Amino acid sequence: MRSAGLDLVKWTAMLTMVADHLRFLWPAADGLFIVGRLAFPLFCLAIAVNVAREQRIPSRYLGWMIAFAVLSEGPYRWLDADTQTFSVIPTLALGLLVAWGVQHALVWARLAGLVAMLAGALFGRHLMYGLPGVLLPAAWLMARRFGGLSWLLPCLLAVAGNLTNSWLRGHLSAPITLLTMAAALLAIPFGCLMLRIEHWRVPAVRRWGYLFYPVHLLVIKVLM
Known part of the structure; x- marks a missing residue:
């Protein structure tokens, strides 16, 4: 069954991601970078919800x-030739495996999750959002399951993932760093609120959502 709240989370993640990448067209628009910090935690929330309700x-x-x-x-590196990391999708794929290992007690699931976690630790500098990003979907799962203080974990990981950016880490007191951390932190309660919305008519995000990522990168590059 489709969830209007989950589709709203996905749409918000995609739109804030596009807003972030529009900085390649308007480099002076620093505010778009801050808006874009909502995207990754919301993508991780979508993974956590799907893992929690899927038994296969x-x-x-x-x-x-x-x-x-x-x-x-290819499109990612064509758009940002100076990048030091892979696109965001490898981070999300490893996060999926870690979340699956947390959700299910099967030996192979736990082993796959452990391998993904080790990969995140070993190759974190090549992954967007690093090891904290790999752990964030599982942290969402745990927070939604246990509640209480466990909500601190996704909040901390969302902030830590952004601090894998060397410039932000080196300028912790800069206004843009503080606003970036605040946006990443607020993505957690914001995502929870959106999930509760079930009475809105929200267009479904289906498998075309995967294609949206490389296509929007190509479109922005062509427009530059």
Whole structure:
């Protein structure tokens, strides 16, 4: 069954991601970078919700992520030739495996999650949002399951993921850094509120959402 709240989370994640990438057209628009900090935690929330309600092996879900990680890398590097990381999709794919290992007690699921976590630790500097980003979907799962103080975990990881950016980490007191951390932190309660919305008519985000990522990168590059 479709969830209007989950589709709203996905739409918000995609639109804030596009807003962030529009900085390639308008480099002086620093505010778009701050808006874009909502996107990654919301994508992680979507993964957590899907993992929580899915009992089958996530082979198709993971397969789509791997396929579009490969397809997206060229457009991503064409748009940002100076990048030091892969696109965001490898981080999300590893996060899916860690979340699956947390959700299910099957030996192979726990082993896959552990391997993904180790990969995040070993290759974190090459992953967008690093190890904190890999752990964030699982943190969402745990917070939604246990509540209480466990909500501190996704909040901390959302902030820590942004601090893998060396410039932000080196300018902790700069206004843009403080606003970036605030936006990442607020993405957690904001995502929770959107999930509760079930009476709105929200267009469904289906598998075309995977294609949206590389296509929007190509469109922005062509417009530059």
